[in-house]
Amino acid sequence: MALPRKMISKIKVAQGQLGLSDAEYRKILREKFRKKSCTELSLVQANQLIRIFQSMGWEPQGWLPGVSQGIQDDRQSKKIQALWITLHQAGVIRDGSDKALMSFCKRMTKTADHPGKDHLRFCIPAERSVIIETLKSMAKREGVDVG
Template sequence: MMAAPRYRQDVGDSRARAIAKVKIAAKQLGLDDATYRAMLSRITGQDSAAKCTEAQLGRVLDEMKAKGWKASKPAARSERSASSTRHAAKQAVSPLALKARAMWISLHQLGEVRDPSEAALEAFARRQLGVDRLQWAVPSQGAALIEALKAMAERAGWSQDTTGLAPDERLPVLKARLAELIAQREAGR
């Protein structure tokens, strides 16, 4: 009886590493299973990375890099444990995202938001906007998120009305209103 032919080790290892990279990239980009499989199908015609050739996997990785994923070298063992608790995805840094983050934290200080973390803001944005990552939101979606946060602030008693104020007066007035409301709530306890 003849033994089954073996794959060349270096080719199989290379493909296995490419599949692993695709899986890691999908996780770090926060792609859910349906989005991930739709992307695979669009790029390769396959619904699973295991069915893809190395060339197809390379095209998938190129697409993921275009979406913001950056391949990294494996960290040294001592660095791995320290970095494992860090949030792997990049924070959105657009002006709207920065404003959303500031409002999210302010709402936490008011006691309206239980979890002030970036992950909680991302989850809120995902529910409000239907986009997997805040950094992928287009400006109109970011504006909608700000409006949702303003509505939460208004319900909490933090007036967001800046009608009649000069642009350079708006932020100090909003901060003063927030501080006053927090102080009132502290005094009422």
């Protein structure tokens, strides 16, 4: 039985939002399921793949393209938002919106192999730490006291 189109779309959205390159995505399929494409997965395997993506930080609930998802509730994300707002109020950052912060997040997590992560919720704690330290460095360079 063919995998439902909705499930394939969900997998592709997760791949994109996690910033997985095609090579990384196919490596997961090959290592975990011995498959080359998600269309070869059974429904059970597709659900297992979704759980793998969730363990990597992807949250499928309530995702809509172009709709702000707000800032996560964890300590690191709150600190990032506080630093962002402080730097905006000090005139260091021109746009203090969540959308601008997510663009910054994407640039900070971009590598040669990854297009970058679209939201803080997809970042692992180590990536959030790098974002925090970068914002703190910006503040120090500009003479802004962030405590």
